[in-house]
Structures are given as structure tokens and as C-alpha cells.
Amino acid sequence: AERSPDRLRSPICCVLGHVDTGKTSLLDKIRRTNVQGGEAGGITQQIGATYFPMSRLRTQTDKINKDLLLDYKIPGLLVVDTPGHESFSNLRTRGSNLCDIAVLVVDIMHGLEPQTLESLQLLRRSKTPFVVALNKVDRIYGWEPHKFSPLRDTLAKQKSYSVSEFETRTRSTIAAFQEQGLNAALYYENDDFKRTVSLVPTSAITGEGIPDLLMLITQLTQQMMGHRIMFTPWVQCSVLEVKAIDGLGTTIDVCLTNGEIHEGDEIVVCGMNGAIVTTVRALLTPPPEREIRVKADYQRNKVVTAAMGIKISANDLEKAVAGTQLLVVHPDDEIEDLKAEVQRD
Numbered sequence: 001a002e003r004s005p006d007r008l009r010s011p012i013c014c015v016l017g018h019v020d021t022g023k024t025s026l027l028d029k030i031r032r033t034n035v036q037g038g039e040a041g042g043i044t045q046q047i048g049a050t051y052f053p054m055s056r057l058r059t060q061t062d063k064i065n066k067d068l069l070l071d072y073k074i075p076g077l078l079v080v081d082t083p084g085h086e087s088f089s090n091l092r093t094r095g096s097n098l099c100d101i102a103v104l105v106v107d108i109m110h111g112l113e114p115q116t117l118e119s120l121q122l123l124r125r126s127k128t129p130f131v132v133a134l135n136k137v138d139r140i141y142g143w144e145p146h147k148f149s150p151l152r153d154t155l156a157k158q159k160s161y162s163v164s165e166f167e168t169r170t171r172s173t174i175a176a177f178q179e180q181g182l183n184a185a186l187y188y189e190n191d192d193f194k195r196t197v198s199l200v201p202t203s204a205i206t207g208e209g210i211p212d213l214l215m216l217i218t219q220l221t222q223q224m225m226g227h228r229i230m231f232t233p234w235v236q237c238s239v240l241e242v243k244a245i246d247g248l249g250t251t252i253d254v255c256l257t258n259g260e261i262h263e264g265d266e267i268v269v270c271g272m273n274g275a276i277v278t279t280v281r282a283l284l285t286p287p288p289e290r291e292i293r294v295k296a297d298y299q300r301n302k303v304v305t306a307a308m309g310i311k312i313s314a315n316d317l318e319k320a321v322a323g324t325q326l327l328v329v330h331p332d333d334e335i336e337d338l339k340a341e342v343q344r345d
């Protein structure tokens with residue numbers, strides 16, 4: 001099985017940004033869940049992952065795509081949520097290192113904040129393309145909400161003083177990005193996606209701008225990184241979190257970036273006291289559009305294809321180290337080589 005432009009894997013999209021800008025709430029709005037409401041203090045403290053099949057995203061993206069007529073070639077989108085609190089910069093680094101594209105969430109009422117700038121540095125270092133969700137547009141004075149509306153449709157229906165506040169705040173955010181050496185523009189005024197960062201005004205409360213955001217991510221991944229997101233049978237996988245789960249013992253949440261993993265596969269992961277070699281007992285995935293962080297009815301799979309967030313149950317995972325790669329052992333592999341490789345991380 002060779003790489004082929006006809007078979008793309010799902011791109012991985014990481015959501016980054018300052019604390020409380022609305023990262024988890026935006027995902028909740030798309031999923032129609034309330035993960036944020038179940039978080040201690042409303043603060044995200046772990047990396048999350050949610051798989052969105054394209055068939056589900058289409059109800060939103062089609063609202064924009066009626067003009068663009070873009071073919072959907074990606075099977076879906078794996079979205080990785082990260083914490084914005086300053087103490088979790090290691091988790092933001094982990095997220096930014098494994099994604100193909102990122103959404104940097106900025107509160108339109110606050111502009112660029114310390115962890116926005118930190119996230120910007122991470123994205124630049126990993127050379128990750130990103131778009132900016134200029135979130136909380138519903139907080140603009142006098143804003144009249146239109147649920148899940150494309151941004152330009154709702155903007156056309158706002159009173160002139162609301163439009164004027166929207167324009168002022170957008171301009172000052174663009175100026176703040178300019179100070180960071182970045183050109184930015186509203187996505188529908190951006191004629192150079194390679195050099196200028198697109199701003200997508202959104203609301204996690206009303207869903208406004210969400211069709212635009214999902215459409216833009218789909219379009220950018222398909223048009224700009226077709227090669228990078230080609231499916232290959234070779235496993236590329238990293239450990240997101242190590243967690244004890246009632247009834248399962250210690251499990252690892254992993255991000256399968258490419259290839260496929262089977263129940264019964266022998267795997268090698270980095271451990272605190274040396275490499276761990278173990279066998280996949282169960283490959284568990286949350287249902288589509290459900291967060292892996294939330295204990296739910298995990299589905300048990302014989303095989304999982306990239307990209308996907310997977311909870312792996314196996315023996316001896318207690319000392320596994322998050323943020324490192326996971327390797328699958330093939331018949332002609334030297335196990336000692338794989339052990340050395342995972343311990344290098």
C-alpha cells in the first residue's frame with residue numbers, strides 16, 4: 001500500500017489559546033455537549049481529543065460550501081483540545097507538536113494575551129499553519145444572535161453600532177498581530193493564505209462563525225497539505241495522557257496520526273524505568289463527536305485507522321511517559337532497537 005493522494009487520513013487540528021478564551025466551549029458547541037461544564041473550575045487540565053466524521057461536519061460546512069463547491073476529500077477531523085492556563089505549557093507543546101493545523105482562539109474582547117503569545121511561539125517553532133478564531137463575538141454591544149449562522153450573514157443583520165464595534169476590535173487585533181510580526185486579515189478578505197493569518201469571528205454560545213471555521217480548516221488542510229495527510233500503513237502514534245481507569249487499570253490515551261493499530265499488536269512505549277513492551281488488550285474509542293477525556297461508552301475496536309484518539313488498555317502501562325511516541329512491533333523488527341528509539345524521546 002503506497003501513499004496516494006486519493007486516500008487522505010483525517011487531519012489533526014489542535015486548539016490552542018489563552019485560558020478561558022472559549023476553546024472547550026467551541027468544541028462543545030460543535031459536539032452539542034457540555035464538557036466545559038464538567039471541568040473543575042471550568043479549567044481544562046488535560047489534553048483531549050474528539051473525532052468528527054466529515055458526514056457530521058457537513059451540516060455546518062455546507063452552509064458556506066454552496067458557493068465554494070469544494071470536494072470533501074478528508075474522512076473527518078481529529079480535534080485536540082489543550083489547556084490555556086499558564087501552568088500547562090507542556091501540554092500546549094505536546095498538542096502543537098502533533099497537529100497538522102491549529103486553531104488559535106482569541107477572545108475578541110481581550111485581544112492577544114500572554115498564553116496567546118506563548119502559543120504563537122509554539123506554532124512558529126513547529127511551523128504549523130493556523131487560523132485564528134476571534135471568539136465571543138456575541139459579547140459585542142447590541143449583538144443579535146443568529147444560531148450557527150455563517151459570519152457574514154449574521155454580520156449583515158447587525159445594527160451599525162455593533163458592526164462598528166466589531167470592526168474596531170478586529171482592527172486592533174490585526175494591529176496586535178502586526179506587532180508580533182504577523183500579517184492577519186478576516187478570512188474572507190485574505191487573498192494570500194500562505195503569508196497572512198486568517199481571522200474567523202466565532203461565538204461558542206450562538207454557534208455563529210462555526211460553519212466558517214470548519215470550512216476553512218477543511219479547505220486549508222485539503223489544499224495546502226495534501227501530501228502531509230496522505231494515509232500510510234506505517235504507524236505514527238504518540239502518547240497524550242497516562243490514566244488509571246476503574247475496571248481497566250492504567251491506560252494510555254494516544255493520538256494515532258497515521259497507519260492502523262490492531263488489537264493484539266505488540267507495542268513499545270517510553271517508560272520511566274526503561275522501555276515498556278506490552279500487548280494491546282483493548283483499543284477503545286469514544287463514539288464520534290465525543291471527547292476521549294469524558295468517561296463514556298467507549299467502543300471496542302479490532303482495528304483503528306488514523307487519525308484517531310484511542311484509549312489503549314494493556315499490562316504494565318503504570319510507568320508510561322506521556323508526550324512520547326508509541327511504536328508497533330513488526331515480525332522483522334529488532335525489539336532492542338525499538339526500545340532504544342522510544343527512550344530517546
Ligand code: GTP
Nearest residue numbers: 019020021022023024025043044084136203204205
Ligand atoms: P481553558 O481550557 O481553561 O483554557 O479555557 P477555554 O479556552 O477552554 O474556555 P472555556 O470553554 O472554558 O470558556 C471560558 C468561559 O467563557 C466560559 O464561561 C464560557 O461559557 C465562556 N465563553 C466561551 N466562549 C464564549 C463565547 O463565544 N461567548 C461568550 N459570551 N462566552 C463564551
Ligand code: MG
Nearest residue numbers: 023024043044
Ligand atoms: Mg478548555
Ligand code: NA
Nearest residue numbers: 020042043044
Ligand atoms: Na476555561
